[in-house]
Amino acid sequence: MTFIRTTPSRPVDVTAVFPQLAPLARPATRLHPRPGAPTPHDSSIGGPLLWPADEPWPHCDAPHEGGGCLLAAVRVDQRVRARAAAHPDGTPGVSSRTPEEEAVLAQFDWDQERPDGPIPLLPVAQLYVRDVPVLRPPGQADLLQVLWCPFDHPDMYMPRTAVFWRSAAAVTDILTSPPESFDVEFEEYVPEPCVLAPEQVTEYPNPLELSKELREQLGDWGRWEAVDAAVDSSYAPFPESYYRSDLSVAPGWKAGGWPQWGYTDPAPRQCPACDTAMEPLLTIDTFEWDGSSHSWIPYEDQAAASSTGDRHRDMWRPTGVQIGSGYKQQLYVCPAAPEHPHIELMQ
Ligand SMILES: [Zn+2]
Ligand SMILES: [Zn+2]
Structure with a gap:
């Protein structure tokens, strides 16, 4: 890993206010994807896989409608964006297609x-x-794909996933040119190649997964103030929202932890x-964050996150993936x- 991302400490130690939450703490790994050039030996989003040359590449047999967005054309656009990102000084021509890329199109x-x-x-x-x-891999596996x-x-308005576990050491010959789909439903179903800066955080359940009794206690602002005088009083009318947005579940791409709910009940x-x-x-x-989860923006991204323009987009929607309407x-x-x-599930 060549870069790090650091989530600010949570504004309140929520287990000091509600000790009943302590046994519900779960580790999560925020992935913090950022556009880059991962190799098969790196953890990545949308990057090349460490896939054995002698193992069949997985395919989907379901009937497909939609489509019409040519994957090879999406790949050309991704290469142009990656080149531009690698030259933030704006070297002339760097964000234009090369003659070879024009020829592909x-x-x-x-x-x-x-x-x-x-x-x-x-x-x-x-x-x-x-x-x-x-991650909790089976047997000797040490790699999730x-x-x-x-x-x-x-049956679902999102792509259908397939999960593979393998032992990296068992892969000697790597498949270098896996087959690619002719087209895709949306450009947003083709993740931008991203490197990762994994970071461990601790999460607590969404309020909807807590007992009725504990939810009632969360909604009692007096309890918060009694334990922590520094608690943000602007949340006094909405203590459960405070817990939900700043203290329970991290936004963005992650492994493990607790699920976020909102699109449906649990x-x-x-x-x-x-x-x-x-x-x-x-x-x-x-999205890596939204209007209610700004407190989770890593320190390293806070200056750029408050700007507009490409750098903001690279942090807010680094993979370019969109599930449903966000x-x-x-x-x-x-x-x-x-x-x-x-x-x-979609949430
Ligand atoms: Zn399919
Ligand atoms: Zn089972």
Whole structure:
């Protein structure tokens, strides 16, 4: 890892005010993706995977409609953006297409139909346990790879993911040119290649997952003031919002921790194979923060985050991924048996 990101300390030690929360603390790893040039040996979002040359690349067999956004054209745009980002001084021509890139675009027949057959999946996340210790891999595995089919599917308005665990040391010959889909549903389903700055944080449950009794206590501002005189009094009319936005669940891409809720109430997440309560594996987020979660902006990004322009966008929406109209895609795994099928929800 070549850079770090540091979440500011939470404004209040919430377990001092509500000791009942202490046993509910869970570690999460904020991933802090930023556009870059990851290799197969790095943890990444949208980067090349450490995939064995002799293992078939995963495909999606479901029927697909939509599409029409050519993946090779999206890749050209991504390369131009990456080049511009690598030359923030604005070297002339750096944000224009090269003749080779123009040639790639010129060779397309934009009216061509998608070839028949299954769709090759697209790399979404590659996480080494050395970087993301919150992961609980099965057996000797030390690498999580998440791919998705870059189309909406009849039962869900987001891409469908596939999860693979493997042992990095077992991969000797790496597949260097995996097959790519002809087209994608939206450009926002093609993650911008990003390097990561994983950071451990502690999370507590969304208020909707707490007992009625504890929620009532959270809503009593007198309790907050009695324990911590420095508590931000602007939240006095909305103590539960304060807990929710600043003290419970981190925004942005992350592994582990507690899920955020808001699009729906908490949904049951039982393993389809053994009925065990499933645990969050990965949160794919449209935004790294929103209007109510500014306190989670890393110190290193605060100056740029308050500006406008490209640097702001690179921090706020570093991967370019958009789920629904700005939601999150949550992946859950079975703690009893990680090989059991995972589930995914939009929030
Ligand atoms: Zn599909
Ligand atoms: Zn299970």
